Amino acid sequence: MRRLRPKSVRARATLAATAVVAVALGVASFVLVWQLDTNLVQNAENAAAQQALGVAGRAAEGTLLPLPPASHGADFIQVVGADGQVLAASPNLAGRPALGGRRPLGPGTVRSTWDSGPLHEGHRQRVVEVTTETRNGLVTVYAGTSLRDADAVDETTGALLAVGLPLLVLTVALVTWRVTGRALRPVEAIRAEVAEITGRDLYRRVPVPASQDEIARLAVTMNATLDRLEASGVRQRQFIADASHELRSPITVLRTQLEVALAHPDPALWPELVSGALEDTARLQDLASDLLLLARLDTSEPASTTRVDLVELVRGLAESRRADRHPVQAVIMVGEVAGAGEEPGAADAGPVTVVGNPLWLTRLVTNLLDNAQRYAETRVELVLQTEPATRTVVLAVSDDGPGIPEADRERVFERFSRLDDARSREEGGAGLGLAIARDLATHLGGSLAVVPSPRGARLVARLPLAPPDRAGTH
Known part of the structure; x- marks a missing residue:
């Protein structure tokens, strides 16, 4: 079955649409023929029943003879007594024995269809038997009609459907094949264009159809x-x-x-x-x-992560740089507020926990401090604070150097970028520090940007706080 299954979307869509239409048309045709046949048989039966009831009424009144002629819709009439003798019959049943093999036991009406009736004309015949009580006992009236019209309609409709259904299904298949081919033509154009694009001509683009689909x-x-x-x-x-x-x-x-x-x-x-x-x-x-x-x-290579306390990390980096040309002043604005006479950040600050790689976090802060000390004139300030509303930790590094012009606040994060081309590489570095810092912040789920400052440059990194440590709350 898998080998016979069509390979292309166009062929599968055409096959599916054709199969659905064929099944739907087949069911609809069966229902149509059945409904037509049922209506025609019902009409013939009603006409025969009306004729039989009229004759039965005359028999009950004792005025059976002469037998009235068959009305429209009734092809023959026969009246049979309780002893099986034919009391009266229409001319086309003259001399025929009594119809029906059994004798009724009481008054009533029976409707039946005979495939081979008394007329022997090759069509079905609908017969209505009406039994009534008379002075001479039970009398049964047989009134029947030929279903030649119903059979003719069935044959004609069947022949038309036998020819029309395959043509209609074939038309649906052809239309579906054409429509799907036209619909998939842009896809083939896209595929062909992508197949020709190599690493040397990435400037090429696929055609966009105007269909807006x-x-x-x-x-x-x-x-x-x-x-x-x-x-x-x-x-x-x-x-x-x-x-x-x-x-x-x-x-x-x-x-x-x-x-x-x-x-x-x-x-x-x-x-x-x-x-x-x-x-x-x-x-x-x-x-x-x-x-x-x-x-x-x-390459977005994943790195091992753990819960890191930024307060401890920032304090350690600030302590290690006390002997630098511009010592780092750390301001940790979390936990308790510093008392009178205490240095900023000297209070007992609570932990500020983030999820990340400790080496990446250290490298992020180190690159920001290196950049600030490279351009600072007298001071470098490192501020750590939290924003509980957004569950974000803010790490800001400021210096009092020449600052960063507004037009260059994005260019400083480009790789190998130097704002002062005349600055030597020994003094200005390779131009990778801030680029690495921003990439690290992005991989840690945060951001890094230059924000306006009254003097010097101010770079702000925002990192998401770690979720609460459920294990430590019990």
Whole structure:
């Protein structure tokens, strides 16, 4: 059965529609023929019953003879006495024996259909038997009519349906085949266009039909997917080009230092040369780590997650940076309010728990602090607070540096982006810190943006709070 099943949608739709129409027409034809036959037989029976009742009434009154002629709808009449003798009959039954094999036991009316009646004309005959009481005993009146009209209608209707139904079913199949073919033509055009699109021509788009139906929406969705693929390809190629450019500089400097050390074997120069080589090697190592992390984030590779207390994490990072050029001032605005004479954040703050990867959260805060310290003039501030209404934790890092122009507040999150092209790579970094920070915030279910600040730059990360720890509430 699976081998005989049509493969294409067009063939399956045509077969299904044709089968449904064929079954529906077959049932409707049967009901039509049955209804016509029933009505015609009922009409013939009514005419015969009317004739039989009239003759039976005359017999009961004793005025049976002469026998009235058969009216319209009755083809023969026969009156039989209780002893089986024929008392009267219509001319076409003259000399015939009594109809019916049994003698009635009491008055009443019986209706029956005979396939081979007394006229022997090859058609069914509907007979009505009316038994009535007379002075001479029971008398039975047989009045019958031929069902030639009903049989003729049945034959004619059956012949017409036998010819018309296959033609109608065939017409439905052809129309369905044409309509489905026309409806699926845009789908085939979309398939053919997608089949020809390769990684080198992602600029191509599938045709969108003007029908504004499901197929048109499919084409629009497909083009949107191609837009994303093209943007991803452009971003990937740009990333590879920028990464190659960024790697070339430290590698070139490192090679130059090694060539100088090889060309001047003076031991007095080796400490300086080795120190410079180590610095460039560290830069290469950091850049390679950033590139690997970006590659992992781009592939949406899942990372292990756990419940992390941001209060503890922020305090630890702030303590580790007290010896930096601009110490980090941490302000934790959760839990109890700091008392008089206490430093901001010195109060006993309760835990602020989020679900995430501890290394990613540490890297997110570290990148924000590194960026702030790189451009700050005197201070760096780290504020941690919660928004219970939205179940969100807000982490804001501010500095008093030159700030970020409004037109560049999105460009700073682009990879290898530097607002000041003249700034050296040693001072300005590779331009990956904020890009990594935003990707990390997004993967943690939050966001990172630059918000207006009276002075300097202010970057705000929003992360969802962890759901209540049910195990710890018991």
